[in-house]
Amino acid sequence: MSTSLGTAVSFAVAIAIAVSACGDDRAASSTGDALSPASAATSSPADNKISIVGFAVPEVANVAIADAWAKTSAGADIEFETSYGASGDQSRAVVDGLEADYVHFSVNSDVTRLVDNGLVAQDWSAGPNKGVVSSSIVVFAVRSGNPKNILTWDDLVEPGVEIVTPNPASSGAARWNALAAWGQVISGGGSEADAEAYLKSFFANVVSLPSSGRDATATFLGGTGDVLMAYENEAILARQRGEEFDYIIPDTTLLIENPGAVLIDANPKATEWLNFVLSVDGQREFAKKGFRPIIDRVDYGEVDGANKPADPFPAVENLLNIEKDFESWSSLSKKFFDEDAGIITTIILDSGKAS
């Protein structure tokens, strides 16, 4: 005991010293990955360094885009410093001083938080891409062979179907799923009361509400539930990595649009990076990792892991989006996810009371 305690204490002291040595240089604590091969050799001057802060999902794609950019003259010799985590946490970290030149989040409200704090320009979403850098759609991940034959939103609320979805209360990203469930009722001609009724039966079938998308995937792959509410790109990426499950694209679903922005006092190179991300070459790398390109004419060839690699992104019959079906993030956050009175917050709470 005394030796193990001694070890623990000296370990704790060592960590404390290491942390204090970093001082207030917050960037030092984030992972300093040298993404581009060109930059790995020597430490380049600071004006060649771009700090990327993003949510966890696009990390793999961003690495691929950085590799592609490094092969161009503009992108050569750029060194990246990257930090990936939960979208809301990352956004709050930037407000609290985490160094960032370029941010890539799951939901718009995480960028508007930076706008409100004067870190991102008011007109960040004025460009032709409206601030969106990557997109995907909400899909159902099911067990191999789809034993419960889950094909539609109505199938999800059948008795006995067990749903896993990240918790919209603690995961901003999970809100896309809940909104898709709501929106498909409205777009099918249902009233708000119908949508509420649908969500009630939906959450009555939810067996697990993990805190984040990543936890939800781990829970589902660990054997819980019949269906996981997922993003198409996450499903494709997981299958590229050898996980075995199927995914179903429902006839009506929601377009997920992830915003990206360059900060006001960022390295000018960050704007060039953003332009590359939005270009055909950048979007091709996104597509290879399962994201739907935000522009036409992207030649992505075959995408491994997709249901049909040769036709990885089939058109959705009725594709909803936030702008058309939900006004804006700020109004929908209040209406659906307010901590005390949000419609979906209340439904989730009631689902706990019911059983």
Next chain:
Amino acid sequence: MLWFSILVLIPLVAVVAASTDGGWTRFWSSITNDQTAAAIRLTVTAAAVVTVVNIVMGTLIAWVLVRDRFVGKRILEVLIDVPFALPTIVAGLVLLSLYGPDSPVGIDVANKRPAVFLAFLFVTLPFVVRTVQPVLSELDRDAEEAAASLGASRLTTFRRIILPALTPAIAAGAALSFARAVSEYGSLVLLSGNLPLKTEVTSVRILSSIENDNRTGAAAVATVLLAISFVTIVAFNVMQKLAARRA
């Protein structure tokens, strides 16, 4: 003292201060919210039950480790610390694969309350064992033999001689294990399912408040946890003092 202040006191005071940002009504409504209150109840009850189990089982394990000789003792000695050393999310994955729907042992507690108990039990196992063990091995056996030669039964010897000597160590271990359980997050999030009013624990509620940019609410709930842990630790400390005086 300066070291202690920087590391512990100042952050604690900051949390308590932040919790009162919105005034008393805001504080009260944060912690009496149905979902939050249920989470606090579950967390504290589960932590208390787990602590009681640890007091009994931890002491028993320490006893076996100190007094018995058997094959594999050294290995067990090392394994005891594993739940403590494992990153909690890894512990969560282990628990999910062992006691989830694909359980190889046929026990599926996923998304049910026992999952919370199980996760707490798993991560708090070492505390009582590790505090009791050194005291037990230092314990003078002459006193036990004297008691036995004077005709005391084994039970009486245990109750009158051994237990009083161990009580301070048990109390210290129990306080640690309670405090750790109350704050546990990583090991249970995968297995418990975070279902509101059923398996959602307090740390998940704090996370939800933060996600909604409600730091005041998060701090309020944290303050309640802090108060509960503080009272418990003080209670165990008093117990320790009393036991020490009697011995």
